[in-house]
Amino acid sequence: MPKDGGIGASSKRREDVRFLTGNGKYTDDINLRGQAYVHFLRSDIAHGILKSVDTSAAEGMPGVVKIFTGADFEAVGGMPCGWQVTDKHGQPMQEPGHPVLARGKVRHVGEPIAAVVAETLAEARDAAEAIVLDIEHLPAVVDMKEAVKDGAPKVHDDLTSNLCYDWGFVEENKGAVDEAFKNAAHVTTLELTNNRLVANPMEPRVAVGDYDRSGGDHTLYTTSQNPHVIRLLMGAFVLGIPEHKLRVVAPDVGGGFGTKIFHYQEEAFCTFAAKACNRPVKWTSTRSEAFISDAHGRDHVTKIELALDADNNFTALRTDTYANMGAYLSTFAPSVPTWLHGTLMAGNYKTPLIYVNVKAVFTNTVPVDAYRGAGRPEATYQLERLIDMAAHELGVDPIALRRQNFITEFPYATPVAVEYDTGDYIATMDKLEEMADIAGFAARRKASEAKGKLRGFGVNCYIEACGIAPSNLVGQLGARAGLYESATVRVNATGGLVVMTGSHSHGQGHETSFAQVVAEMIGIDENMIEIVHGDTARTPMGMGTYGSRSIAVGGSAMVRATEKIIAKAKKIASHLLEASEGDIELKDGAFSVAGTDKSVAWGEVTLAAYVPHNYPLEDIEPGLEETAFYDPSNFTYPSGAYACEVELDPETGQVTIERFSAADDFGNIINPMIVTGQVHGGLAQGIGQALLENCAYDSDGQLLSASYMDYAMPRAVDLPFYDVDHSCQTPCTHNPLGVKGCGEAGAIGSPPAVVNAVIDAMRSGGKDVKHIDMPVSPSRVWAAMNG
Amino acid sequence: MYNFDVERPSTIADAVKALGREEAQPMSGGQTLIPTLKARLAAPSVLVSLGGIDEMKGVCLDDAGRLCIGGATTHATVAAEAAAHYPALASLAARIGDPAVRNRGTIGGSLANNDPSACYPAGALGSGATIVTNTREIAADDYFQGMFDTALEEGEIVTEVKFPIPTAAHYEKILQPASRFPLVAAFVARTADGVRVAITGASNNGVFRWSEAEAALGANFAADALAGMSLDDTDMISDLHGTGAYRAHLCAVMTKRAVAAIA
Incomplete structure (x- = not known):
């Protein structure tokens, strides 16, 4: 019997009422009195010496308020990087300067060079066209392996090379890993690319800067997943504004997928320019700008090797990855290919020895940073493609090979420094096999073949690390921030609650699911609870939403704050009921004395807290408001098993997904409908990466896929009806809700299943294709089939 | 967009007159032109809309x-x-x-x-x-x-x-995954005078007739008549979505499928 409220209920998303009726309030909906508009003049060449920026003709153009160039930002800091990786020799990564507006050189197409603030956007654009640039073209470097060769053009002249870091993990294991490969009965080797992606949230980025001269207060409205992080980075490192003079507001945000985590130049610019121009300054990205200024995702080139013994047990794993950083270090870029990737290379398997090498490389391309899954999809893809290849080489069933090597005892400490608290990989695989109807596959293949098509089946498992993250641990790993979360629960006199969370919702449905948790704890209706997020002036210092952390970390903070509320409310109730505090029970929104029929309603207690006429003032303060900060003791480890069935047209190379099954273990679940929706969205992005999306540059550093004419986003017609299950639940052992997080699983778990299925289909057509890179486009499939 | 005047004539004659203005640009549905204008890749001084001409x-x-x-x-x-x-x-x-x-x-x-x-x-x-x-x-x-x-x-x-309305015809296309324009498409028409095959999406020279296929199909209107036939890929479009060789191959596949749909 489904619940009609609280934890476990599929409560309808309350925020959808405003989204679906056109009443959402997005950053672009914010228009301030006297607002001016900025247009950024961006580099259209990938690499060059910026010899001069002549704004003289543009200054006098109609409507121009002020024109800014790199020189205007000499007194302020550069864009900071939030994570310092230490290389395999113990040295810090190479960290180049990252100016707000280009200085000295341009390093990628799309880099802002000048900014025109004008009365209207059209006037700003007109004036920008009158700016004369003198740029001496330099050869661009785009390919990572070319970039690290001697004599390659240097993206940053003040660095020793284009190598940001050469990271080895775990460096001390390298000798033992190499030794295990020497003794292996079988070694499978795979070289692959994890294709570069553009996040493409429906809402492009927007920033509105405002400055109040009366108090010297700055406000930035921005499309961010983490307004407090932006306030911290921009205030402390870029503009030198103390936090009490800087408010950052991220209202309704139309999708983030990681690319709205980072602090961008446009945010710093609008904040700075609002003061310099003494009026609000607004920037709204066009879709074309988004392609060349939003941080991209993925872009790894990897060689991975698996050693097996004579019984097909995995004995060692070794990887060698090149990770593209782009031209500058975006906020969390260095952490993605290292701590969010290397630490996940064990996957769901008890491989005893693992060594991961990652070379992070600067190129003349847009910066690359976290994108839904961030490092974990790259790890999963390599590993799960490799295992399929090994199974094929050994002539064994790919599911059996996985099952044989599953981790089965928990907690489990991997050789790559993490400890999985719980999981049951056999259970999710059992569930998947049932969902995928493997027994019926042969008949379905036959039916496809009767139509002249090939049919393939692919499977993979995944593990991810979510609930990011224990602050002391990430501090040791180079994070320049803590990764706790906060919540303030404010109970109003008449019993309603406002929960102010440091998490940020940009599509995840927090306003609904967070309210369900608090409603369950107190036993009141969800509609009595309002969730407030996205404003540094209204919420306690929080770290925001990414890495599937909101319910695991933000939700835990909310639980802790609510527990404090309940504890205090019980004290008040015990006074009102003239009973001992230890005898007070809270159930269904009423406090009662155990074993009696004496009770007092929630609303009477909250009223007493604010109208303390009959109140234990000598023992406790009036009011009912509590704050908690929660710092997790470990990551959470959602896991699952996915299966994909494709049909392939051997004449055209076209692939269609006929079935997709996903069996996930997210631990406890607050709102099953929202979880299903998160999985669906993740699957769409994973399938998009596998089949369609390809962010491609030419050798001059020009973006070839710079619009939707060439960058293929998944559409409904490209996607199947998913079969999604999350009934396998091993609750997290270290957070109060037992939750693990579900936001990224679909994007992490789906690409290898798709590619494994395509390769299976090609093999069934008599073509022994070892590997095909994503996106598995018709032309690539056809080339592979006819190569 | 840059600024421009808009004229909205209601007759062909008025449209022709309006197009006589300096840097005038006709616009019909605007599905290509409006994005071009928004990207500031065209700068007409007058946009002459043809959408209000009932006789057209x-x-x-x-x-x-x-x-x-x-x-x-x-x-x-x-x-x-x-x-x-x-x-x-x-x-x-x-x-x-x-x-x-x-x-x-x-x-x-x-x-x-x-x-x-x-x-x-x-x-x-x-x-x-x-x-x-x-x-x-x-x-x-x-x-x-x-x-x-x-x-x-x-x-x-x-x-x-x-x-002219052919005896039978069929248009077969495979979509470019991003733009959903044809990656390659073939229009095959069977008429009293013979067979016509037009191919779009493939050539750097735009749409073209595949005369060898037309001759073969004229003799034997069946997909098998095209067996072994192929187009030279020298002038075929080669881009992110497919090489010239792939497009040349698709020309034959689309043509065969169009024929099969008719036959």
Whole structure:
């Protein structure tokens, strides 16, 4: 019997009422009195010496308020990087300067060079066209392996090379890993690319800067997943504004997928320019700008090797990855290919020895940073493609090979420094096999073949690390921030609650699911609870939403704050009921004395807290408001098993997904409908990466896929009806809700299943294709089939 | 966009006059032109909208039994109103772009633009249509002159397109995954005078007739008649979505499938 409220209920998303009726309030909906508009003049060449920026003709153009160039930002800091990786020799990564507006050189197409603030956007654009640039073209470097060769053009002249870091993990294991490969009965080797992606949230980025001269207060409205992080980075490192003079507001945000985590130049610019121009300054990205200024995702080139013994047990794993950083270090870029990737290379398997090498490389391309899954999809893809290849080489069933090597005892400490608290990989695989109807596959293949098509089946498992993250641990790993979360629960006199969370919702449905948790704890209706997020002036210092952390970390903070509320409310109730505090029970929104029929309603207690006429003032303060900060003791480890069935047209190379099954273990679940929706969205992005999306540059550093004419986003017609299950639940052992997080699983778990299925289909057509890179486009499939 | 004047004539004569203004640009459905203007890649001083000219709209049959479509007729209208007379052409129109494109884009606009990956050029060339302008009639075989290039003179307007209706026809396309334009498409028409095969999406020179395939199909109208036939990939478009060799291969696959759909 489904619940009609609280934890476990599929409560309808309350925020959808405003989204679906056109009443959402997005950053672009914010228009301030006297607002001016900025247009950024961006580099259209990938690499060059910026010899001069002549704004003289543009200054006098109609409507121009002020024109800014790199020189205007000499007194302020550069864009900071939030994570310092230490290389395999113990040295810090190479960290180049990252100016707000280009200085000295341009390093990628799309880099802002000048900014025109004008009365209207059209006037700003007109004036920008009158700016004369003198740029001496330099050869661009785009390919990572070319970039690290001697004599390659240097993206940053003040660095020793284009190598940001050469990271080895775990460096001390390298000798033992190499030794295990020497003794292996079988070694499978795979070289692959994890294709570069553009996040493409429906809402492009927007920033509105405002400055109040009366108090010297700055406000930035921005499309961010983490307004407090932006306030911290921009205030402390870029503009030198103390936090009490800087408010950052991220209202309704139309999708983030990681690319709205980072602090961008446009945010710093609008904040700075609002003061310099003494009026609000607004920037709204066009879709074309988004392609060349939003941080991209993925872009790894990897060689991975698996050693097996004579019984097909995995004995060692070794990887060698090149990770593209782009031209500058975006906020969390260095952490993605290292701590969010290397630490996940064990996957769901008890491989005893693992060594991961990652070379992070600067190129003349847009910066690359976290994108839904961030490092974990790259790890999963390599590993799960490799295992399929090994199974094929050994002539064994790919599911059996996985099952044989599953981790089965928990907690489990991997050789790559993490400890999985719980999981049951056999259970999710059992569930998947049932969902995928493997027994019926042969008949379905036959039916496809009767139509002249090939049919393939692919499977993979995944593990991810979510609930990011224990602050002391990430501090040791180079994070320049803590990764706790906060919540303030404010109970109003008449019993309603406002929960102010440091998490940020940009599509995840927090306003609904967070309210369900608090409603369950107190036993009141969800509609009595309002969730407030996205404003540094209204919420306690929080770290925001990414890495599937909101319910695991933000939700835990909310639980802790609510527990404090309940504890205090019980004290008040015990006074009102003239009973001992230890005898007070809270159930269904009423406090009662155990074993009696004496009770007092929630609303009477909250009223007493604010109208303390009959109140234990000598023992406790009036009011009912509590704050908690929660710092997790470990990551959470959602896991699952996915299966994909494709049909392939051997004449055209076209692939269609006929079935997709996903069996996930997210631990406890607050709102099953929202979880299903998160999985669906993740699957769409994973399938998009596998089949369609390809962010491609030419050798001059020009973006070839710079619009939707060439960058293929998944559409409904490209996607199947998913079969999604999350009934396998091993609750997290270290957070109060037992939750693990579900936001990224679909994007992490789906690409290898798709590619494994395509390769299976090609093999069934008599073509022994070892590997095909994503996106598995018709032309690539056809080339592979006819190569 | 840059600033420009807009003229909205209600007759062909007024449109021709308006197009005489300096740096005037005709606009039909605007499905290519408006994005171009928004990207500031074109800067006309006058935009002459052809959308208000009633004499350029509609679908009818003439005395010779040809299907006549006004130049400013939208794809959606063709899809609905040509279906009874020329189902293959109606089906082509029904599969262009998305509903927004089909309800704004027009046949005249598409043919005047002659995008190398557009659908209508294949329909017009494959049907052996006649392109009627404000000054003359041009046979499709003479009209398409290369990528984005046609026989139209400056200021000349496509007012109508006349399609002889073939015995049978079919338009087969494979979509470019991002733009959903044809990656390659073949329009095959079987007429009393023989077979016509027009290919779009493939060549750097825009839409073209595959004469070898036409001859083979004229002798034996069956997909098997094309066995072993291939096109030279030298002039084929090669981009992110497919090499010239892949496109050359698809030309044969699409043609075979079109034939199979008819036969």
